Amino acid sequence: MDQFVSAFTNKIDTKGRVSVPASFRTVLAKDTLDGIYCYPSLDAPALDAGGKRLVDKINALVEDLAPYSDEKDQLATALFGTSEILSIDQDGRTMLPERLREHAGITTHVTFVGLGEKFQMWEPKRFEAHLAGARQKVRDLRKLLGAGRRGSGGPEGARE
Amino acid sequence: MDQFVSAFTNKIDTKGRVSVPASFRTVLAKDTLDGIYCYPSLDAPALDAGGKRLVDKINALVEDLAPYSDEKDQLATALFGTSEILSIDQDGRTMLPERLREHAGITTHVTFVGLGEKFQMWEPKRFEAHLAGARQKVRDLRKLLGAGRRGSGGPEGARE
DNA sequence: GCGCTTTCCATTGACGCCCATGAAATCCCA
DNA sequence: TGGGATTTCATGGGCGTCAATGGAAAGCGC
Numbered sequence: 001m002d003q004f005v006s007a008f009t010n011k012i013d014t015k016g017r018v019s020v021p022a023s024f025r026t027v028l029a030k031d032t033l034d035g036i037y038c039y040p041s042l043d044a045p046a047l048d049a050g051g052k053r054l055v056d057k058i059n060a061l062v063e064d065l066a067p068y069s070d071e072k073d074q075l076a077t078a079l080f081g082t083s084e085i086l087s088i089d090q091d092g093r094t095m096l097p098e099r100l101r102e103h104a105g106i107t108t109h110v111t112f113v114g115l116g117e118k119f120q121m122w123e124p125k126r127f128e129a130h131l132a133g134a135r136q137k138v139r140d141l142r143k144l145l146g147a148g149r150r151g152s153g154g155p156e157g158a159r160e
Numbered sequence: 161m162d163q164f165v166s167a168f169t170n171k172i173d174t175k176g177r178v179s180v181p182a183s184f185r186t187v188l189a190k191d192t193l194d195g196i197y198c199y200p201s202l203d204a205p206a207l208d209a210g211g212k213r214l215v216d217k218i219n220a221l222v223e224d225l226a227p228y229s230d231e232k233d234q235l236a237t238a239l240f241g242t243s244e245i246l247s248i249d250q251d252g253r254t255m256l257p258e259r260l261r262e263h264a265g266i267t268t269h270v271t272f273v274g275l276g277e278k279f280q281m282w283e284p285k286r287f288e289a290h291l292a293g294a295r296q297k298v299r300d301l302r303k304l305l306g307a308g309r310r311g312s313g314g315p316e317g318a319r320e
Numbered sequence: 321g322c323g324c325t326t327t328c329c330a331t332t333g334a335c336g337c338c339c340a341t342g343a344a345a346t347c348c349c350a
Numbered sequence: 351t352g353g354g355a356t357t358t359c360a361t362g363g364g365c366g367t368c369a370a371t372g373g374a375a376a377g378c379g380c
Contacts, residue, residue, distance in 0.1 A: 010360070015335085019360050033161055042299050059163075062276060067221060070203060074294040075301070076275035081291060083274075084166045085183075089336060092359080170370070175325085179370050250327075252369080 002030055004050075004114030009124050011109055017093040018110050024119060025092050027051070036094060038121075039083040040103040045126055047096075047104050049086075050118035096121070162187060164210070164274030169284050171269055177253040178270050184279060185252050187211070196254060198281075199243035200263040205286055207256070207264050209246075210278035217277070256281070 001023070008021040020028075020036070028036065031051030038049040048054075058079050065072035086094045096106065105123040113120045113127065122130065161183075168181040180188075180196070188196065191211035198209040208214075218239055225232035246254045256266065265283040273280045273287060282290065 013361065013363090015363085017361085022359060035161075037165075042295065042302070055163075059276065067217065068202065071297075071301070073201075073204070073275065074297050077273060077280075077291060077294040078298040080163070080165050080276050081167050081273040081294075085161055087336080090338080091361085093361085095335080173371065174373095177371090182369060251371090253371090255325095 002027055003116045004119040005116075007111060007113045007127075009109055009111045012096075012106075016095045017089075018096065019091070019093050020088060021112050022092065024112060024114070025088065028088070033085070035088060036086040037083060038086050038096075038100065039079065040100060041120065042078075044120075044130070045104050045123070046130075047100055047121040048118055049121060054118050162190060163276045164279040165276070167271060167273045167287075169269055169271045172256075172266075176255045177249075178256070179251070179253050180248060181272050182252065184272060184274070185248065188248075193245065195248060196246040197243060198246050198260065199239060200260060201280065202238065204280075204290065205264050205283070206273075206290075207260050207281040208278055209281060214278045 004024055004027055006021075006023065008024075010019045010021070012018050028051045031053050033052045033055060036049050037051065037055050038047055040046075041048050062072060062076050062079065065075060082099075084097055084100060086096070088094050096110070101107070104121060105126060106121070107123070109124050111122045111124045111127045113122060164184055164187055166181075166183065168184075170179045170181070172178050188211045191213050193212045193215065196209050197211065197215050198207055200206075201208050222232060222236050222239070225235065244257055244260065246256070248254050256270070261267070264281060265286060266281065267283070269284050271282045271284045271287045273282060
């Protein structure tokens with residue numbers, strides 16, 4: 001598997017370490033830059049994270065802009081300036097800097113959420129709320145799109 | 161990693177020395193001209209800095225302009241004329257000349273901000289404000305960019 | 321000699337590396 | 351197919367190393 005899938009909640013220990021879910025580590029190993037590329041989500045109290053693929057994507061975005069343009073510097077500031085390369089120790093744990101923890105409101109536990117080519121880290125309670133909202137949105141959307149078909153309220157195609 | 165990433169705030173000591181963040185030093189070491197190439201940002205109260213790659217890029221930019229044109233002279237003056245090569249001592253510290261500190265309003269602390277191929281130095285408070293603006297701008301920008309692609313919620317318009 | 325700059329050394333706290341433990345999942349074999 | 355043995359994972363803690371910072375010592379010009 002080369003995608004981040006499913007959700008896991010792990011504990012932050014007294015030294016500030018958290019285990020990265022084993023399955024995520026496997027994905028990162030194939031896509032690595034020797035660590036986790038991580039930055040605050042722009043519009044959610046969460047952290048976006050991924051491997052080299054994610055970095056390449058961001059680089060492409062920035063490279064597209066004219067050199068020495070205001071936009072380029074601003075984009076680079078918002079992306080690279082707020083990012084961190086999180087190292088993973090040999091036991092598969094990482095440490096979240098204060099700045100990142102604060103953005104996500106993370107204190108004692110972290111929920112890792114797979115989103116395919118990247119993943120997010122959430123404060124567990126907040127993620128629960130976020131998920132509930134997201135699922136409601138999907139239900140609404142489906143009503144509009146798939147008025148003809150029916151899965152009714154049934155099987156959850158998502159995670160839980 | 162061969163890019164300047166993340167942000168660090170370090171202190172200027174009584175002798176005017178500041179530690180260059182270790183991760184930046186690593187990048188510079190691979191890209192070195194034995195020091196830091198540094199000049200006042202053109203449109204921000206900050207300092208732009210980098211290694212050989214940055215110098216090459218600036219050269220290319222200048223060379224692109226018509227020979228003997230006013231633009232070329234002006235750009236060359238604005239960039240090269242105000243630049244400095246900052247040395248790094250064996251403990252990884254450098255010293256900012258008065259002229260540069262003044263341009264950025266730097267007094268007791270310096271925030272080093274990675275922008276990928278180069279980095280900037282800011283007075284911490286000013287950077288905070290600048291960052292808030294940059295993030296907002298990127299949010300707006302993304303709405304524009306993402307509007308054309310996949311129906312709204314699709315993953316990866318940019319990030320998030 | 322005196323002030324200023326540059327090199328070297330010392331401190332402290334953070335982080336990486338190593339090993340240990342216990343729980344859960346997996347495997348294996350009767 | 352069931353149950354014990356083995357492996358994988360998440361978590362805890364001790365310890366050495368390195369980075370950031372402060373201060374002392376040594377070179378240089380006036």
